Amino acid sequence: MGCGIITGGGYVVGDLKFVDRFEVTDSFFGKYEKLVREVVLPYQENALNDRIEGAEKSHCIENFRMAAEKLRTGKCDGEFYGMVFQDSDAAKWLEGAAYTLAQKKDAELERKCDELIDLIGEAQHEDGYLNTYFTVKEPDKRWTNLHEAHELYCAGHMIEAAVAYAECTGKTKLLEIMCRMADHIYRHFIEEGAEGYPGHPEIELALMRLYRCTGNERYKELSLHFINVRGVNSDYFAQERQKYKWSVWGSTGDDKEYAQNAAPVRMQTKAVGHAVRAVYLYTGMADAAGETGDEALREACKTLWNNITQCQMYVTGAIGSAYEGEAFTKDYHLPNDTAYAETCAAIGLIFFSNRMLYLERDGKYADVMERALYNCVLAGMQLDGTRFFYVNPLEALPGISGEAKTHRHALPVRPKWFACACCPPNVARLISSIADYAWHEEGTTLYSNLFIGGTLDAGEKLGGKITVCTEYPYDNRITYRFAPLQETMRLSLAIRIPAWSKHTVIRRNGAPVACDIRNGYAYIEDSFGSQDVLEVEVDMRARKVYADSRVAADTGKAAVACGPLIYCAEGADNDGDVLSLFFKEGGALTVGEFLPDKLCGIRQIRAQGYRVEKGDGLYSEQAPVFHDCEIVLVPYYTWGNRGLNQMRVWLPERP
Numbered sequence: 001m002g003c004g005i006i007t008g009g010g011y012v013v014g015d016l017k018f019v020d021r022f023e024v025t026d027s028f029f030g031k032y033e034k035l036v037r038e039v040v041l042p043y044q045e046n047a048l049n050d051r052i053e054g055a056e057k058s059h060c061i062e063n064f065r066m067a068a069e070k071l072r073t074g075k076c077d078g079e080f081y082g083m084v085f086q087d088s089d090a091a092k093w094l095e096g097a098a099y100t101l102a103q104k105k106d107a108e109l110e111r112k113c114d115e116l117i118d119l120i121g122e123a124q125h126e127d128g129y130l131n132t133y134f135t136v137k138e139p140d141k142r143w144t145n146l147h148e149a150h151e152l153y154c155a156g157h158m159i160e161a162a163v164a165y166a167e168c169t170g171k172t173k174l175l176e177i178m179c180r181m182a183d184h185i186y187r188h189f190i191e192e193g194a195e196g197y198p199g200h201p202e203i204e205l206a207l208m209r210l211y212r213c214t215g216n217e218r219y220k221e222l223s224l225h226f227i228n229v230r231g232v233n234s235d236y237f238a239q240e241r242q243k244y245k246w247s248v249w250g251s252t253g254d255d256k257e258y259a260q261n262a263a264p265v266r267m268q269t270k271a272v273g274h275a276v277r278a279v280y281l282y283t284g285m286a287d288a289a290g291e292t293g294d295e296a297l298r299e300a301c302k303t304l305w306n307n308i309t310q311c312q313m314y315v316t317g318a319i320g321s322a323y324e325g326e327a328f329t330k331d332y333h334l335p336n337d338t339a340y341a342e343t344c345a346a347i348g349l350i351f352f353s354n355r356m357l358y359l360e361r362d363g364k365y366a367d368v369m370e371r372a373l374y375n376c377v378l379a380g381m382q383l384d385g386t387r388f389f390y391v392n393p394l395e396a397l398p399g400i401s402g403e404a405k406t407h408r409h410a411l412p413v414r415p416k417w418f419a420c421a422c423c424p425p426n427v428a429r430l431i432s433s434i435a436d437y438a439w440h441e442e443g444t445t446l447y448s449n450l451f452i453g454g455t456l457d458a459g460e461k462l463g464g465k466i467t468v469c470t471e472y473p474y475d476n477r478i479t480y481r482f483a484p485l486q487e488t489m490r491l492s493l494a495i496r497i498p499a500w501s502k503h504t505v506i507r508r509n510g511a512p513v514a515c516d517i518r519n520g521y522a523y524i525e526d527s528f529g530s531q532d533v534l535e536v537e538v539d540m541r542a543r544k545v546y547a548d549s550r551v552a553a554d555t556g557k558a559a560v561a562c563g564p565l566i567y568c569a570e571g572a573d574n575d576g577d578v579l580s581l582f583f584k585e586g587g588a589l590t591v592g593e594f595l596p597d598k599l600c601g602i603r604q605i606r607a608q609g610y611r612v613e614k615g616d617g618l619y620s621e622q623a624p625v626f627h628d629c630e631i632v633l634v635p636y637y638t639w640g641n642r643g644l645n646q647m648r649v650w651l652p653e654r655p
Contacts, residue, residue, distance in 0.1 A: 018456075020102040020168060022435035026453025026470055027601070032378075032431050037100045037109075039385040040428050044093050045112060047417045047424075055416035058082065060089045061116070063132040068122035070135060080137040083420050084248050085150040085200070087132055090116065091157035092425035094174070095164045099432035102168035110169065117165070117174045120158070124177055128184030130158065141246065143188060147199035147237040147259065148248040152226075155181055156203030163206075163213045164433075175213070182210060186222050197230045199237065199259060200277050204284025205351070208291065220291065227288055227297075230281075231261040231268070258325050266296045271308045271328050275320030275340070276422075278328065279308075279348030286355035298359055305356055307331070308349065309368055315545060315559050315649065316379070316566050316636055317372030318392050320345045323409045332550040336394035336650055338407060343380030343389060343423040346372040347430050354437055357449065361442075363496045363520020366449040369437055370498070373430075373450070374473060374564045378637035381427050383600045387414035388424040389640070394568075394649040396640070397579070412644055445492040447521065451478045451536075463489030473563045474594055474603050476540035481533055488527035493534070495522045500561065501538040508534055538563065542589035542605050547650075557650040558583050560605055562591055566636045567605050571645035573632035577611075578646045581631050583653040584608040599638040607631040610654065626654070 024030050046052050048060045059081035070076040080086075097113050100106070124130045131151050134142050143151065155178070162178035165171060185203075188194050198204070207223035210216070233239075237253030256262035258273040260281055271278050282304050289297040311331035313319050318341030322329045326340055350369045357365040380389045393401065393410040401412040417424070439456055440447040446458060451472040457465050464484035472478060482489060497504050497520055506513050506522055509532060515522035524534065542562040547554035560567040569578040587608030594603050610626040631651070639647045 018435040018439050018441075019099045019433045021457045021459070022439060022454055023103070024435065024452055024454040026468075026472070028471075028473065029431070029434055029452050030454070031600070033100075033103060033434075035385045036096065036428050036432050037104065037106070040381070040424075041093070041097055041100060041109065043386050044096075044425055044428060047421070048090060048093060052416055056419045056421070058086070058089065058417065058421060060086050061119070063087070063136060064090065064116075064119045064123045067132040067135040068119060071123065071125065076136060080133055084133050084148065085154050085422075087130075087154040088150075088157040089421050089425055090120070091154070091161040092422075092429050094161040095157075096425060096428035096432045098161065098164040098168040099429065103432070113165065114171070114173075117171075117177070121173065121177050124180065128180035128182075130155070130177065130181045141244070143194060143196075144244040145199075145240065145246060145248065146196045147240060147253050148251055150198075150200050152185070152198040152203040153200040155185065156198075156206035159203070159206040159210050163209045164429075166213065178210070179214065179216075182207065182219055182222065186218050190218075190222060190225060195233070196236055196240065197226050197261070200274075201226075201230075201260070201281035201284060205280060205287055205355075208284065208287040211291075220288075223284060224288055224292070227265055227281075227285055231256075231264045234261050234263065237261065255325075258327065266300045268300060269303050269307065270331075271304050271312055271319075274325055274327050275345040276326065276342060276348050278304075279319070279345060279352045283348065283351040283355050286352060286359055290355065290359050301352075301356060301359065305352065305365075308352075309364075313349075313368075314339060314341060314376070314394060315547070315561075316341070316346075316375035316392065316394065317349065317368065318342075318346050318376040318394075319349055323391075332548060332552075334547075334551050335553045336648075337397065337401065338410060339391070339393045340409065341376060341392040341394070343377060343392060344426050346376035346380070346392070347426050350377070350430065350437065357440065357447075361447070361494070361519060361521065364499065366496050367499050367520070370450055370564045371566075373434075373437075375566045375636050377427060377430060379639065380423055382414045383638065383641050387416055388418070388427070389414050390418055390420070390423050394636075396645075396647040398644045398646065412647075413640055444490070445494055445523075447494045447496075448480075449496055451496075451538075458489070458491070460485065462491045466493075473565055474601075476538050476563070478536040478538070479533060480536075481530075482528040483530060484528065488529045490527045492523055492525040493528075495524070495534075495536055496520060497522055498538060498564070500543070500563070501540075503539045505537045506534065507537075508532065510535075540591075542567075542591050544583070544589070544653075554650050556652055558653045559650050560589060560607060560633055562603070562605060566649060567633035568636045568639050568647050568649045569631055569633055569651060570639055570642070570647050572642045573604075573634065576645065578648045578651070580612045580614070581629070581648075581651050582610040582612065582626065583631065583651050584610060584628075585653050585655045599634060599641060602635055602638060605633040607633060609651070 048058050066076040159178045162174040166175040204223050207219045211219040241253045260273050286301045320340045323340050349372050353365040353369045376392050391409050396412040401407050401410045438450040438452045453468050453470045455467045467481045470478040540563045544558040590606045592604040609631040611629040613625040
């Protein structure tokens, strides 16, 4: 699928992404890609059409039908239902479907996508405006509540879907639709000079994608505009509320930290407020910094990324510790049982880290991508692909989690769907585009960021294909083989050396190879033939992890990791009770054999520990009595798949 020209617009569809060039074949993410294709996308399409019995109603597709009917006839039967940003669920589903279609043709899936795109086009106004909430429910209030009404957020997600669908299928109808919407937004905010910036950032990163896809400079200009004006007038949202006097959720617009508008973006030094909004904003900032060479913006991104990952990130890669506002709170405030840790926030952190990796070739960004992906993001979806977590706590206690007033958000089992269903389609689109995070290309250098088995078509420029063979994350060997178009292919292959791997070995054809190690990558520049084999061995020994003493929730506790995976103790493996378990200080950690029939294939870890006897009453002057025991641990991403039971990531430790 080459470049295509959109009729009448002059927009050029850009190059295909790695998602089309890298065929995933390993037993781990290959299984996940198949699950998304065969189960997740059909299930979610049914959910968006309200066909899942016992699930929360979506009404998302029906909202588009009503909007189209109203534009066609002047009225519609029924009322808008769902969140003000309900349109974005359809957009993310379409984006995930686009990536899946790039991997494998599916006529039925493509037909459903095309029908939905036709419907979206019918719901678009003549001036390019597209948003079912305002078309159906509030037709006279466009652009009068940027803080809460999320018009720009919905537009951003639909732009991303449009770019993905054009790049992956060569079909440009949705791209034409969203170029008209972007042109409408440009007229309103640039040509007509309307004040304001998004309450929920997202369109900033989407416009950068649209710019690269079409080559239209106005889309880059619009993205930079929203980034540059944010926080310059930090009272804008409060002034907007006073001027237009209507609200979606009752916000006054006074909480400037919540909305990341307390200061211009280049002056922000701490990640604050709504976690998803924050990392979407920072992703757009990092993308813009890379595109423009803006050093002040680049430095702000580095400062914010460091604050998140060094002070406000859970060991699972989750971010956002508070239910109130789905937000960051304070440095080192990382409660486990009440953690919000939204799936979308971890996905946003992956987006941010990915853009930072383009800004600065440092393996620490890929390390965080890996941590968030293998732990928090995968935990956000049940192993069968039909249930989902919005919130990802690091401790679950039946009878308290999901029930106590302070814990109602921290559900101990995954629901079928949500009234606010932003997370499920977000997981689908990330997993189906995982190739774009696994590999980066810069000149004649290929960066292997994530260890995922499959074949990469490096094209004529780099002269062939590279096949990665691995059983990662449950095996420590990653093998690279080469299929040059001619005798050899010359390139620089940069292989990430994970920070958690204390002893990493790279061999070429069985012999240790000299590498240029820089910033977490091993650079091997040479010509490679069909007989050449690079083998990487990472240190996959189980290890205990300890938190900074300033993290009050984890004082005196340890977590267990093996490779990229964080482990947890579930009641299902530990006599129903994990609260009485203690790790033995210095005790052995034993990684078991691979169990293909348990939790879709895992390795358990057995840890030496103790179990404390229950006391005689709520409080006692009698010292606790401890007994030796063996603690069974499973990967965190698999928790909650065996019914209601206790779970803990962090366990206390004693001599």
